[in-house]
Amino acid sequence: MKPWREVAIPHPDVLEGTFQQSEFAADITAVRSGNASREYQDAAAFFQRTFITEGMRLLLIQVAQRLNGRGGEPVIQLQTAFGGGKTHTMLAVYHLATRARNLSDLVGIPDLIDQAGLMDVPQARVAVLDGNAHAPGQPWLHGTQRIRTLWGELAWQLGGAEGLALVQEADATGTSPGKDLLKTLLAQYAPCVVLIDELVAYIRQFQEGQPLSGGSFDSNLSFVQALTEACKLVPNAILLASLPESEIEAGSQRGVSALRALEKTFGRVQALWKPVATEEAFEIVRRRLFEPVSDAHARDVVCRAFTDAYLAEGTRLPSETQETRYFDRLVQAYPIHPEVFDRLYEDWTTIDGFQRTRGVLKLMAKVIYRLWKDANQDLLILPGSLPLYDGSARNELTYYLPAGWDPVIEKDIDGDRAETTDLESKEPRFGAVNAARRVARTLFLGSAPSSGATKPGIRGIDRSRILLGCLQPGQTASTYSDALNRLADRLHYLNSSGDKAQETTLFWFDTRANLRREMEERKKRFDDTSDIRGKLDSVLKKLTNGITYFDGTHVFTPHADVPDDSALRLVLLLPEQFYSRDETRQGVDAVLDYVRNHGLKPRYRSNRLILLAPDHGSLVRLRDCIRIALAWASIVDDVKSGRLNIDQLQKRQAEKELQTAEDVLPRVARECYRWLLCPVQHTPTDPRPSVEAFPLNTSGASLGSEIERVCVDNELVISAWSPIHLRTKLTALYWKPDKASVAALAFWEDTLRYLYLPRLRTRSVLEQAILKGAASRDFFGTAYGQSDGVFAGFQLGNANIQVDTTLLLIEPTAAAQYEAALAAKKAEKVPTPPVEPPQPPGPGPGYPPIPGGSSKQLQEEGGWGKPTPPSGDDKAKAHTFIGTVDVNAATAKTRLVEIADEIISHLTSDMLASVQVSIEIKADFPAGVSDQIKRVVSENAANLGFKNKTWE
Template sequence: MTTSVTPWWKALKIRQEILNASGEIDDMQMSLFRAVHGRGTDRPPYADAGYYGDITHPAERLIDLLTEIAVRVGGGDDYLKARAVTRLDQGMGGGKSHACIGAFHLAAHPEALLATELGEKVAERAKAKMGRQLAHDLGRPHVLVLPCDNMTAGAGVQELDGPAVSLYERFLWRLFSEDYTLYQRYRPFWSDKHKIAEAIRAVNRPVLIIVDEVLDYIGNGLDGANKPDLAAQDMAFLRALLDTVNDVPHVAMLMVMIASDVDKTALSAAAKERRDDLNTLLERNGKPDTVTEAGDFADILRRRLFDTEPATEVLSATAALYEPVLNDKGWTKHVWEQMGADWRRDWPAEVAACYPFHPMLMSVAREEWSRVTGFQRVRSTIKIFAATVYALQQRGKAGGWVPALIGPGDVPLSEGPVREALLGSGLVEDERTTANYRSLAEIEIINHDGSSGTACRQDLERPKTPWHEANPRAAERAATFIFLASIVGTLRPGRGRGASAPEVKAATSVPDTSYTITDADSVVDELVNPDRGISALDIVRGQGNNKPARYFLSTRLTHRMLVNNIRRTITESERDQVIAEFAQKLANSGPFRELKFVPADPQRTATEVMVTSGLDTAYTARLIVLDPAQFSLRNGMEKPTLEALNVAMGLGQGAQQLPVQWASSAVYAVVNTQRRSLVRGLAIEYVARQRALAAPEVQNDSELKSTGTKELAAAKEQLEKALKRAYQHVVFLAQPDPDGERYLDEVTHDDDNFTALNGTAVWKALAARDKVFDVGEFTPRALQHNLREQDYGKTLSDIRAAFYSAPRLPLLYGGDRDLQQAIYDAVNEGLVSIVDGAGTEVAVTAPGQVNLASTSLRLAKPLPQVCLTCGEQAHEGQCTAGSETSPPSNSPQDGTPSSGPSNGSKDQEAGAGRPHGGATPPVKDQKVAFSFTSNLLASSEGADGFAALFRAFYMALDERQISYLQGTIQIVLQAEAAEQIQQRLNDLGITATFKEI
């Protein structure tokens, strides 16, 4: 349809807080406590009087209430023209908190509130009541707020209540603005009306007392305190206060207590007595009041959702669009007259009042939804409509179809926030029914991405029609109205159960004559067709024009349908959250000192998430598990993950180069992209069964519950198994060549028994790559082997840091303990020395004495020995005088070495501290490294050569000539020989992989 009318989503500006929350307004329930006491981020926008006035529709009853308060506290000698005590007794969602905040702003910030449209109307009505203008400051009233829903009986909060404990004491503390002297003067008189009145007068200013949700305090609150004396005092105080307020000039009191006939709070017998007592007092001293009525709906909604009013010409042009269809004979005879569309009578005025909502939708909300007991009239409607206008505005901006007025079929059930706002609004009180309707919305109408659902498919698959562009969602709109009419059950006044055929057709109408009543008939007939239409539809056949057919979505679902339906409602974020939770539960640190999990954040890049996760921990070997929702390797999707890992390990370039000190001691467990796909599918199955098992219809059926429990256990087992297998990548920082560049290295296991979530398995895999030392491997010789020439002379603190920050040095199984032990043993074996700043050797008598945090002690090569006889330095273990040698003067002087030979190696037996005159020079070690690959099937000489090589290895081991071993061997051999080797490996505690080929 081509039209010059400005669409509503351009003509109106949605309030910023709704845009910021993507249509999901969590803070719909205004809080008097937060408005008065909120600070910083906890201070809501409506704590500002100007903003409050901006978003508040000046409803007649609200104006009346605020006028009464304004005249009572600020009307001077005319204060008697207004009542002193008002009780707000509406049910939940009726606007009580909103009114209390308005009263607070009126008294606490009178000039700011009176400058708003709401305030101007209050001032105007007060002038009519008194015959003169209100004072702009209302005489500077003192506002005393008792937010009883945020008070614990018998336990005051220091910053709010000071020394006060009882309700009367808290009243005094607030009345006197924390003046301790006045507080103490009147504190004993909790039931003395004269003293309470005297205390109020002592303020010497008008006083407004607001008591919010008093039943929360006097009901279960006083029961919980279990202090009969406190309960008696608090009730006596409330009796005295209610009698006193009427007698003190310029004092008004606003008390909130829901009427007992609509308050479903469970109370004890004592609490009921207290409530009845207070009810009697309020009936005697005050007047019950409400602040909203059904006629305020549209105005409240528009003021709350939009911060601009539509232009008059837009309203007129929009109303004119619909005139041809509203006056069409076919539509009139078969739809408008049959459904009794009263809103047609003054159509332009109705459009102006309801814009951008269709009067039919507003009528449903006002006349049907508001009658449901659990529905919070104002609050629930705002949440539903806020989510609706946001979703439709986004659709319009994206170039999608948006109705000229939002009708009863235009509530977009494909949007999770809209659907949940509807189902969580109180329209559906039963949890089982709620769950079933959630499933029905996905199956029968439209799913979350607009690609499936019975009605959605009919729209998508419908052949081109003349009205396609004007009404591309006709079936979805019809089904949506049936859904709305069904969730309220039989509560539709005068209409019976479900939606009538004329109503459903009306929900599909558009302001375009190309879409005729015949087209509407076809759309609805196809939708309710037993074979091709909605399968969960109950149809009551019509009986002539007076009783048209009615359609009702039935919630009778089988267990399989329930699971299938729930599966379709699970979002990607819910699926990913479950996977993340399982990954954290299954992960264990093993030898790693710390286990960390990096959760995904879809609002940021992988690199941003990584660099802000606090991963660079000092002196700690860390296993870091990355959330599969954002991090994975392989399958062409690994680039963001690799970029993030490079930056996190200090390998970034340019602006991405970050100062990362401890990257070498961080090892990352990363999921495989292809295997992640399987995990995601299993996660959805698990969540579907978990929710199905929790459904009331399953819990109440022992057989279904047993089946559901077994299926859930099986789904959990499959998910855990697949997730473990999916974590097959281990990424770490490597530098095999001490003089070479650092780079990311990776261990990938195809073995289904391996998982990077197992810290022990990861450590074993890294040991095979020389990245770590396994348990017991870090010997003194291993320490000496890994030290470079420039490492000697460094402090113990630097040596320690190097084992966590230098990728050329493997990580230690026992961390600092292993390093202390190795240094201690190396000193005792004469392989290294510990010296102080002056170069003097320092003795250590236990591994714990090796102070790795020291910045003064240094690691040095062993000091040369001196001859005991001549005092000269020995050379090559020989003294020219043929005398014995001894260690330096600061070493033990008993002529014995500090420790016996380690591992029995011959070079150690010739070590320092032994008599050396005439002795053979100590044997020096050599480091041997080689690799080989050989096919021995057709080469007997090659086999003989390797046999000789391994015999030489055997002899060297047997004679204790090898002090350090590290390496990996891969061989192909006969099964019988493999069994023998496997047994030997098991004896040594070495894990090996054996596969048949």
């Protein structure tokens, strides 16, 4: 497919930029006097560039019939909006009637004459009365001849001095000649054509009660009425007069009065005609601005590609694009897209002062000139192609708009400093097709005319029409749709009527900044360390609220406030403690700080922390999103409190934007907090711990589920443990040749402390591993204490155990050897002592002896009966321990733990020992105890089973 510049070549004056505003304005007086440009002066050139519309065709047929005396309307009023082609139509009649060139040289005229059923058009006299050419008090000068009135000028142009003589007296007195006199004049010089242009502009200059040389207001109206009646009576005379369509074009109140009077005058005999239909404007503009298309096949290929692309997009585009006739519209308007004409003729022509045809020609000439100079490669000139970056083209549009549009275009729409240009430079997908600028240009063309406060109706254009103004074959509508969504969130002067994602939403530009500008200003108010962090804290707490994998989740909690206990905890670091692959120091230092410290004291249980850090590259966006949410919240609050006055549409927009901003925050926060940091120490001999980082998948499952997955997959936290792994750790770190057992819960305490040990999720994980391992003879044996080489409650291959503070895990080889030794001792045969009745316990520390055997022998054989009185050797041993110690109340917790570990645990290691521990607490209150302390201590003492809890 070829771009438009290779198929449709503009006229030289358009290419060279030599066109002038006056060249687009047909001046019938200049043509009559021979002073017009070639395009208007030469009849052949004029018809070469003139598209004969249906209305013009019917009018020229009537002119031809009238001049031949074969019917036709005698009086025709041309009444259209400003720039609607009235003067251009009169020029067509002028060139047809004067016959300065052969009819065969006038493009389209021979066919027209055939349709009229005529052989020829007689050469006629043409009188041109231009209301802008002279003022009522300014006579016409023809050599030495002075003519004062319209009727005098009419007579002179038809018959020279001879014709003027017929109305000489009426011209001198400024009174209207009668119908009969005008009939004589017209009949004498028939066939004739009278062309009256800008009649209102002439008559409105007469002041009430102040007659001028040109007559008076009433005499001129009388002349017009008499002239219309006279033309009706002369079969080969015709009158064409142009009147403005609106009162605004009529000018002053005097002009409006003149217009109303002339409408009544012409209304008696006229044939009203409106020259240009909207569809016909395509060809008018094309002929005036472009040379004839030489490669029709290339044009049709492009137009067909556009229609195929529109069919492929379906309902995303306006319904008329799905009709087969849209191809014909594309061909007819080529190389300008029909949407450009639709917007100009339907929207821009509603602006006061924008001329229907002339204004479009002027604008498109400047647009084509700039696009040609910039080597534009678009297949058609679309609304999205308009070079609003060009001052000349931009000024042509903003001239008709209210003040204030220049900063809108420079800031939001087009130019080096526009937001659209910045977006395209950051988004290659948009920049490749200039998507943002094309969307903004289309929006401007379709919505700027409705920006005036007095304009009625619904404002803005919908998404489908915006896409139509941008899309070309080979592109997808989704690119432009995404660009529109981005612009709706970013631009300061772009407004929307509802949810931007919905197809029915309308978009428009306005010179008043939308609330986004207010929001951008308020964003600067919020501080990172207070406002931003406080909002982020609440967002992260909501985000982590459902996490149950950890026993505790701490957001921005100082290490002094993170408990140093056995619970597994997740800590979310501050934004300043970020992490990235290239910048790890802040995150790693923060993790080591938490692992080592618990306030001013060292952390004891360091292996219970997993930390979540923000990504360095995502922090900027997260902070910006938080600022946006805070800014919208402040706007909504100010509206509710009456500190900010806005309309209901903007109020709803602010509430919607606030909700959108709040909805975005959890997602953006999760995308930012995506580094799971885990402290590790691979061996006990590592000089210092290190930190491993694991990236989280920010899409799909919830944050809690994703953290759990990463912890399980990378064995950061052990939720189910095999006894073989437990045996491996015990073999490597605990079982030694001189120490074949280890306390099970001592190992649990070590897993809480040391980073080189596995991080078990809960104590039950270790208990399950112990129970599974105890059922087998391959992993370890168990016992409930050891004294003098004897394991109390020893078992191997039996899972019927209880995991408590006394449970020992024995190296499997040592356990097997110990089991073998026990079996060997039991195998020794020992004489069975006679059975004696049991003896009552004696008063001493021992019991009476059992006849037939010693206590030592029974102990060695593993069968104890009633204790016997101590032997001589036993009496040398101590039998009772009584210890008393004073404990400082400030360190009672630590001291009691030490006493339990170092004293009581050793006393209970003997299974035969009976150990009783009593705690005596005495507290004196010189000033008397408070009711609160008394109540709390009494309740707690009762709950803890105190035998004595007396207050004195």
